[in-house]
Amino acid sequence: MVNQQKDTETKILDAAKDVFQQKGMTGARMQEIADKAGINKALLHYYYRTKEKLFEKVFNIAFSIFIPKMQEIMLSEKPVFEKIEFFIDNYMDLLTKHPYIPGFVINELNRNPQILVNIFEKNIQIKENKLFEKFDAQIQAEVQKGIIKPIDTRNLMTNVIGLIVFPVVARPIIQGIMFDNDKKQYDAFLKQRKDFVKEFIINSIKV
Amino acid sequence: MVNQQKDTETKILDAAKDVFQQKGMTGARMQEIADKAGINKALLHYYYRTKEKLFEKVFNIAFSIFIPKMQEIMLSEKPVFEKIEFFIDNYMDLLTKHPYIPGFVINELNRNPQILVNIFEKNIQIKENKLFEKFDAQIQAEVQKGIIKPIDTRNLMTNVIGLIVFPVVARPIIQGIMFDNDKKQYDAFLKQRKDFVKEFIINSIKV
DNA sequence: ATACAGTTTAACCATTTGGTCAAAATTAGG
DNA sequence: CCTAATTTTGACCAAATGGTTAAACTGTAT
Numbered sequence: 001m002v003n004q005q006k007d008t009e010t011k012i013l014d015a016a017k018d019v020f021q022q023k024g025m026t027g028a029r030m031q032e033i034a035d036k037a038g039i040n041k042a043l044l045h046y047y048y049r050t051k052e053k054l055f056e057k058v059f060n061i062a063f064s065i066f067i068p069k070m071q072e073i074m075l076s077e078k079p080v081f082e083k084i085e086f087f088i089d090n091y092m093d094l095l096t097k098h099p100y101i102p103g104f105v106i107n108e109l110n111r112n113p114q115i116l117v118n119i120f121e122k123n124i125q126i127k128e129n130k131l132f133e134k135f136d137a138q139i140q141a142e143v144q145k146g147i148i149k150p151i152d153t154r155n156l157m158t159n160v161i162g163l164i165v166f167p168v169v170a171r172p173i174i175q176g177i178m179f180d181n182d183k184k185q186y187d188a189f190l191k192q193r194k195d196f197v198k199e200f201i202i203n204s205i206k207v
Numbered sequence: 208m209v210n211q212q213k214d215t216e217t218k219i220l221d222a223a224k225d226v227f228q229q230k231g232m233t234g235a236r237m238q239e240i241a242d243k244a245g246i247n248k249a250l251l252h253y254y255y256r257t258k259e260k261l262f263e264k265v266f267n268i269a270f271s272i273f274i275p276k277m278q279e280i281m282l283s284e285k286p287v288f289e290k291i292e293f294f295i296d297n298y299m300d301l302l303t304k305h306p307y308i309p310g311f312v313i314n315e316l317n318r319n320p321q322i323l324v325n326i327f328e329k330n331i332q333i334k335e336n337k338l339f340e341k342f343d344a345q346i347q348a349e350v351q352k353g354i355i356k357p358i359d360t361r362n363l364m365t366n367v368i369g370l371i372v373f374p375v376v377a378r379p380i381i382q383g384i385m386f387d388n389d390k391k392q393y394d395a396f397l398k399q400r401k402d403f404v405k406e407f408i409i410n411s412i413k414v
Numbered sequence: 415a416t417a418c419a420g421t422t423t424a425a426c427c428a429t430t431t432g433g434t435c436a437a438a439a440t441t442a443g444g
Numbered sequence: 445c446c447t448a449a450t451t452t453t454g455a456c457c458a459a460a461t462g463g464t465t466a467a468a469c470t471g472t473a474t
Contacts, residue, residue: 008421027233027318030462040423045463100317107314109379110307111234116383132385149410154385154396155403162373167365169376172316176323178339178361189361196362203356204411215451237432247453252433 009047011037013058020058021100024107028055056118059108062101063119066094074135080142081206084160085198091161092194095168103169148205156205163197216254218244220265227265228307231314235262263325266315269308270326273301281342287349288413291367292405298368299401302375310376355412363412370404 015037019028030051034041048054073087095102109115136153143150167174167190175186222244226235237258241248255261280294302309316322343360350357374381374397382393 023318024231024233024314026231029460031460041462042424042464043422046421049463051462103313103317106310106377106380107231107317110310110314110376111230113379113383116379120383152403155400155407157385158374158381158400159370159404159407162369162377163366165377166369166373169317170313170369170372172320172323173313174365176320176327178364193362193365196359197366200362200366200411204407236430238430248432249434249454250452253451256433258432 008037008039008043011039012044012047012054013061016054016058017061020055021062021104024104025051025055025111056115059105059115060119060122062098063105064123065098065101066091067123069094071129071131074131075129080139080148081202084201087160088164088194088198088201091164092190092197095164096190099168099171102165106169146207149207151205160201163201167193215244215246215250218246219251219254219261220268223261223265224268227262228269228311231311232258232262232318263322266312266322267326267329269305270312271330272305272308273298274330276301278336278338281338282336287346287355288409291408294367295371295401295405295408298371299397299404302371303397306375306378309372313376353414356414358412367408370408374400 012033015033016028018036019033023029028051030044031041033054034044037044044054048057069090070087073083073090076083076086078086132153135157139148139151139153139156142148171186175181175183179185179189219240222240223235225243226240230236235258237251238248240261241251244251251261255264276297277294280290280297283290283293285293339360342364346355346358346360346363349355378393382388382390386392386396
C-alpha cells in the first residue's frame with residue numbers, strides 16, 4: 001500500500017531527524033529512532049539500509065533547508081542594504097523554526113568534513129551558481145559608487161551569518177552565563193536581536 | 208615513582224583531549240585514547256574511573272582555558288574600545304592555539320546543558336565575580352558620556368564573541384563554500400580578520 | 415478463494431565497548 | 445636485599461549496538 005509506505009518513511013525521517021540532531025551521528029541509537037517512530041528496528045533497515053545512509057538523508061535535508069532562501073535573496077535585484085536586512089529577517093525566522101540544524105551541521109562537518117564534498121557532488125547547483133561571485137560583484141560595485149565603505153565580501157558574509165547563527169548555536173553557554181538560564185528571556189533576546197543586528201551591520205559599513 | 212605517575216596522567220590527558228575534542232564524548236573510544244597514550248586500556252580506568260569522569264576532566268580543562276583571560280580583560284581599567292581590541296587580539300590568538308575547543312564545548316553543551324551547572328558549582332568565581340555587571344556598568348557609563356552609542360551590553364558581547372568564534376567553529380563549511388577548501392587561504396583569512404573585526408565593531412558603536 | 419508482492423515483526427547474531435580483576439612488573443623504603 | 449605499596453598489563457565479561465533473517469501479516473489483482 002503506497003500510502004502506508006509514504007507514511008512509514010515520513011515517520012522514520014521525522015524520528016531520525018529528532019534523534020540525530022539532538023545526539024549527533026555517533027550518539028544516536030537506531031533503537032531510539034525506531035521507538036520514536038513507533039516501529040520495529042528491522043524496519044529502519046528495510047527502508048534505509050544502514051545507519052550511515054539514514055544519517056546522510058537527514059543531514060542532506062537539514063542542509064537543504066538553509067540553501068534555497070540564501071540563493072533567492074543573494075541573487076535578487078535588491079541593493080546590498082536591503083539584501084542584508086532581508087537576509088537577517090528571513091534567516092532568523094528560519095532559525096526559530098529549526099534551531100538545532102546549525103549546531104548539528106557544524107558539529108557533523110567538524111567530525112567529517114568530507115560530507116560537504118558529497119553534498120557538492122549531488123547538488124552542483126550550489127557551487128555552479130557563482131553565487132559568491134555575483135554577490136561580490138554587487139558589493140564592490142556599491143563600494144565604487146560610494147554607497148558602502150570598502151569591504152571584503154567574505155568578511156562581510158562571515159559577519160552577517162555569524163551574528164545570526166552564533167547566538168543560536170552557542171545558546172546553552174550564552175543563556176547560562178548572561179541570562180541566568182532563563183529560557184523565555186533568551187527567546188526574547190533572540191527576537192529583539194533582529195533589528196539590533198541589522199543596525200549593527202549597516203552602521204558599520206555605511207559611508 | 209611520583210614522576211612516572213605524573214607522566215602517565217599527562218599522557219592520558221593529552222590523548223583524551225585529542226580524541227574527545229575531535230570525536231566528542233559519544234564518538235570517543237577508550238581504546239583509542241589508550242592507544243594514543245601508549246598504555247593499556249585498564250590503566251585509563253585506574254587513573255580515571257569512568258569514561259564520564261575522564262571526559263569531565265578534559266571538558267573542564269578546555270573550558271578553563273578561555274575564562275581567565277576574559278576576566279582579566281573585562282575587569283581591567285581600560286576604556287571600552289581598548290578592551291574590545293585587546294579582547295579580540297587575545298582571543299583570536301588563543302583560538303589559533305586551540306581551534307577545536309569552542310566547537311567541542313558548544314557541541315557537548317548542546318548535548319547536555321547540565322555540564323555548565325556543574326562547572327558553576329565547582330568554580331563559583333565565574334558567576335560570583337559580577338563580571339557582567341561591572342562590564343555593563345562601564346558600557347553604560349561610556350554611553351552616558353557620549354563615547355559610544357546607546358547599546359545593550361549583552362548584544363554587544365554576543366557580537367564580539369560571535370565574530371571571533373564563529374569563523375573557527377564553522378570553519379569546514381565556510382572554508383568549503385567560500386575558500387574552495389584551501390586551508391592556507393583560510394588561515395590567512397583568519398589572521399587578517401583580527402583588524403577587520405576590530406574596525407567592524409568600533410565603526411558600529413562609536414558615536 | 416488464491417496467489418503474489420510489499421510490509422512488518424520477533425528472534426538472533428557478531429562485534430564493539432566500557433569496565434573489571436588477578437597477576438605481573440616496578441618502585442620506594444627499611 | 446627484601447618487603448610492601450604502587451603501577452601496569454593481559455585476559456576476560458556483560459551489556460549495548462548495528463545489522464540480518466525467516467516467518468507472519470496486509471492489501472490487491474486474478
